[in-house]
Amino acid sequence: MVPRGVAARWRRAATAPGKGQGSLGGREEAAAGRESHAACLSPAGQPLGILDGIPIAVKDNFNTAGIETTCASNMLKGYISPYNATVVQKLLDQGAVLLGKTNLDEFAMGSGSTDGVFGPVRNPWSYSKQYKEKSVPKSHSEDKESNWVITGGSSGGSAAAVSSFTCFAALGSDTGGSTRNPAAHCGVVGLKPTYGLISRHGLIPLVNSMDVPGILTRCVDDAAVLLGSLAGHDPKDSTTIQDDFKPFELPNLTDVSKLSIGIPKEYHAPGLSSEILALWSKAADLFRKAGAKVVEVSLPHTRYSIVCYHVLCTAEVASNMARFDGLEYGHRSDMKDSTESMYAATRREGFNDVVRGRILSGNYFLLKQNYEKYFVKAQKVRRLIANDFVKVFRSGVDILLTPTTLSDAAPYTEFIQEDNRTRSAQDDILTQAANMAGLPAINVPTALSERGLPVGLQFIGRSFQEKQLLTVAKWFEKQVQFPMIQLEEVKKHDSDVFHHQKSASLS
Amino acid sequence: MHRSVPTQNSSLVPKSIKLQFHLSAVMTGLALNCSINKKSLFDRKHYFYADLPAGYQITQQRVPIAVNGSLSYSLCIDNKMSQMVTKTVRIKQIQLEQDSGKSLHDDTRSQTLVDLNRAGVGLMEVVMEPDMCCGEEAAAAVRELQLILQTLGSSQAVMAEGQLRVDANVSVHHPGEPYGVRTEVKNINSMRFLAKAIDYEIQRQIEELENGGTILNETRAFDSKLGCTVPMRDKEGQQDYRFMPEPNLPPLILYDAKSLPANMNHQQVINIDWIHERLPDLPSVKRKKLVEQYGILPEHSFTLLNEDGLAEFFESVVKQTQMKPKKVIGWILKDLLSYLKQHSLTVKESPVSSFLLADLLNLLEKKEISSTAAKQVLAELWKGEGKTPLEIVKEQKLELLQDQKELEQICQAVIDGHENEVMAIKAGNPKVLNKLIGLVQKKTQGRSNPVLVKQLLEKKLSG
Numbered sequence: 001m002v003p004r005g006v007a008a009r010w011r012r013a014a015t016a017p018g019k020g021q022g023s024l025g026g027r028e029e030a031a032a033g034r035e036s037h038a039a040c041l042s043p044a045g046q047p048l049g050i051l052d053g054i055p056i057a058v059k060d061n062f063n064t065a066g067i068e069t070t071c072a073s074n075m076l077k078g079y080i081s082p083y084n085a086t087v088v089q090k091l092l093d094q095g096a097v098l099l100g101k102t103n104l105d106e107f108a109m110g111s112g113s114t115d116g117v118f119g120p121v122r123n124p125w126s127y128s129k130q131y132k133e134k135s136v137p138k139s140h141s142e143d144k145e146s147n148w149v150i151t152g153g154s155s156g157g158s159a160a161a162v163s164s165f166t167c168f169a170a171l172g173s174d175t176g177g178s179t180r181n182p183a184a185h186c187g188v189v190g191l192k193p194t195y196g197l198i199s200r201h202g203l204i205p206l207v208n209s210m211d212v213p214g215i216l217t218r219c220v221d222d223a224a225v226l227l228g229s230l231a232g233h234d235p236k237d238s239t240t241i242q243d244d245f246k247p248f249e250l251p252n253l254t255d256v257s258k259l260s261i262g263i264p265k266e267y268h269a270p271g272l273s274s275e276i277l278a279l280w281s282k283a284a285d286l287f288r289k290a291g292a293k294v295v296e297v298s299l300p301h302t303r304y305s306i307v308c309y310h311v312l313c314t315a316e317v318a319s320n321m322a323r324f325d326g327l328e329y330g331h332r333s334d335m336k337d338s339t340e341s342m343y344a345a346t347r348r349e350g351f352n353d354v355v356r357g358r359i360l361s362g363n364y365f366l367l368k369q370n371y372e373k374y375f376v377k378a379q380k381v382r383r384l385i386a387n388d389f390v391k392v393f394r395s396g397v398d399i400l401l402t403p404t405t406l407s408d409a410a411p412y413t414e415f416i417q418e419d420n421r422t423r424s425a426q427d428d429i430l431t432q433a434a435n436m437a438g439l440p441a442i443n444v445p446t447a448l449s450e451r452g453l454p455v456g457l458q459f460i461g462r463s464f465q466e467k468q469l470l471t472v473a474k475w476f477e478k479q480v481q482f483p484m485i486q487l488e489e490v491k492k493h494d495s496d497v498f499h500h501q502k503s504a505s506l507s
Numbered sequence: 508m509h510r511s512v513p514t515q516n517s518s519l520v521p522k523s524i525k526l527q528f529h530l531s532a533v534m535t536g537l538a539l540n541c542s543i544n545k546k547s548l549f550d551r552k553h554y555f556y557a558d559l560p561a562g563y564q565i566t567q568q569r570v571p572i573a574v575n576g577s578l579s580y581s582l583c584i585d586n587k588m589s590q591m592v593t594k595t596v597r598i599k600q601i602q603l604e605q606d607s608g609k610s611l612h613d614d615t616r617s618q619t620l621v622d623l624n625r626a627g628v629g630l631m632e633v634v635m636e637p638d639m640c641c642g643e644e645a646a647a648a649v650r651e652l653q654l655i656l657q658t659l660g661s662s663q664a665v666m667a668e669g670q671l672r673v674d675a676n677v678s679v680h681h682p683g684e685p686y687g688v689r690t691e692v693k694n695i696n697s698m699r700f701l702a703k704a705i706d707y708e709i710q711r712q713i714e715e716l717e718n719g720g721t722i723l724n725e726t727r728a729f730d731s732k733l734g735c736t737v738p739m740r741d742k743e744g745q746q747d748y749r750f751m752p753e754p755n756l757p758p759l760i761l762y763d764a765k766s767l768p769a770n771m772n773h774q775q776v777i778n779i780d781w782i783h784e785r786l787p788d789l790p791s792v793k794r795k796k797l798v799e800q801y802g803i804l805p806e807h808s809f810t811l812l813n814e815d816g817l818a819e820f821f822e823s824v825v826k827q828t829q830m831k832p833k834k835v836i837g838w839i840l841k842d843l844l845s846y847l848k849q850h851s852l853t854v855k856e857s858p859v860s861s862f863l864l865a866d867l868l869n870l871l872e873k874k875e876i877s878s879t880a881a882k883q884v885l886a887e888l889w890k891g892e893g894k895t896p897l898e899i900v901k902e903q904k905l906e907l908l909q910d911q912k913e914l915e916q917i918c919q920a921v922i923d924g925h926e927n928e929v930m931a932i933k934a935g936n937p938k939v940l941n942k943l944i945g946l947v948q949k950k951t952q953g954r955s956n957p958v959l960v961k962q963l964l965e966k967k968l969s970g
Binding site: 207208209237238239315316318319321322323324325327328339340343363366367368371375 | 551553555557560561562563619621623747749750751754755756757
């Protein structure tokens, strides 16, 4: 990518209004300054790095020095980070232009990007020709605008930003599917790397033992480039592996005959749409016809993963959220009766009920009398889930092929009929086990649904075998030729969109 | 329970601060005869408090770095340090953990100030079993621990600087009955207060129980002004700390000679056996060596090690003088040490160096001056004016009379001038001789050797 060309394309795309609170805190001025600098390359005439001049958006749960980091929560509204997360620093060191911080579910808890304090994120595909052509308003009075669809979550803002050409790549996070899920709904590539490959230092933690920074791009090659810039040991994160990481370029795979693709039968989950089931089957056939070995495999403990995840996730959340007490930073309540009452009021005012609910559950599971029954038990089940994968990979399977989501993106009005917990339990089922096992996984946009919305499929690989995983993903991407989004200009009379944007904008 | 802040150990410096920290803990564990756990784990202990910014403390609750050790210490039976008895306290465990910040309660303004500078810093906590019976034993045990930590270089362990913090757990019971309910006493800032706090608490509990009351399992603070313990301001009650494994810290793996991977050395990982071989002499070993090598008394060796640098000073003087160590020790422990104490100086700050003292003792040993004169010279040396002992002796004319004839003449003069005393001596009262010796001393302005004077007088009187 030539920086000058990139900058021009970016400028064009940015003039189209950013739809649906994709980005928070516009850093337009700073970004524009850097962009013009990048367009001339560095003063010495050399690019600063492989990402020089490339605009990148960052999910708002990564610390960015001098820039507000809110996690879409009242608790951190106005909080200016004093440092850059390691991954942010690495991007900047390579010359990337930080375009802005993207919207998410509050503290990354959710599967719709609908529960953040700045409001829900709208899927850019809601405004695509492909979707509009297929959507039929239920009544004459119904505004076409009201059936806009969600991005999925919790990295919805990042996925929307990449999907709408606002930036070339974005950072998300993935704890139970939070990068792959919105990637699938927004028709972009979403990579969850192996746990321990990329530093979590500066990523405000949700579940320390499962969180990873996620990469969202338009194509698999770009994901490989980002991965190359971000991976590697960080002394500030003791959970990163010590081994040297060598960035790689993806080969153009032509011969898949030596490949063994596993199809886990348990991923034919309840609620899986017939459309996606058919697509999954078609994908398997694609590999088979190309000469790969395609086998059905079993991951028998898959059905326990939701419940196991619920216990472990809420326990770690309860622990990780304990630092938000209003004393050192962030929101502090005006309640002055006592320190305890200040804590209670601050946390009630600062957290939404999704976060509070998880804290309460987590504390329950960690009580002395419950610890063995719940927490330790869940850790044991986690081991069983991880072992399922070990066994399958040991049996000769190279890559697993599964759906990423149960269906295409739901309309917002429909999605909010059920609460966050219910939705998360439903939507995480296909993505979460990879987090339990720490394995790398990637969503590749595959085709459009009958409603004209993106559907993706997921590939899960062996630990630290990102090169193999991405090589296969790239081959698949080439085969399916997923269509480009055809964004329509938002007409001026759609004032509702602008109105919503203004009320949510930050100064 | 004791906590000390790890500092740099120059002889075994690994590459990272993290490794140095682990090294200090392993060395301390080995010095306390503990089993070192080759794999230990980290946990989160959750509670809300202003000085705990994360809302949890990282500690080692499940598997600490070292367990099951012992610490031997000595006590004097009486106050004179003439009879020492050795006792042992079992070490339950040593654990690594994080420090919290510091809360400063400002009651006048009804506010609390929080200092977070030390929050998160690594600590080593030494947990002792309840094997001590009183404040004196506890203070002696902690003192010995302090010396060990200083010897290892793990910490300077100065309580006043907060480098060593001690919390005491106290309970009482009748002999033969199970242990009573214990209270935890905090806010103890010196060794002296440690003994006081414990003894006060023991008394308080006994009185409470004898009056039909009960002891609460609570935390109390020592009030050094009032000399008593008081319930602490913020009662935590029965806390459930919701312990959870620390997900960001993998298990701490230590190696020994057998398990050490081929490509690693002591700069990168901890090899317990390698460390064990290189442990410096512990205080108990040092004391034994001093007694054996120099023929001093055990209680002398305690005093020598109790003062930072004193043992080295002593050994240095011994090297530079012909005077026997058994005699030198007196000068070190009585004269030098009392000067230092009077002026609140450390050995390092002494205006009298080992060289100067040795020089002085040599003059004494060669009988060029009397011991009284030597004390006078020392007093002068103490002024630190840069004069040598010989210079002072010449200045103040303190040389012993070497002229035997002159001395004989003076003796004769005294005898001639005190007929009554002479008669008393000849009548069989030898003690009166001391008076004559004293008179000769006076006449010679202390420049006569009393032993020689006595000999001369006796010779003359017998004749």
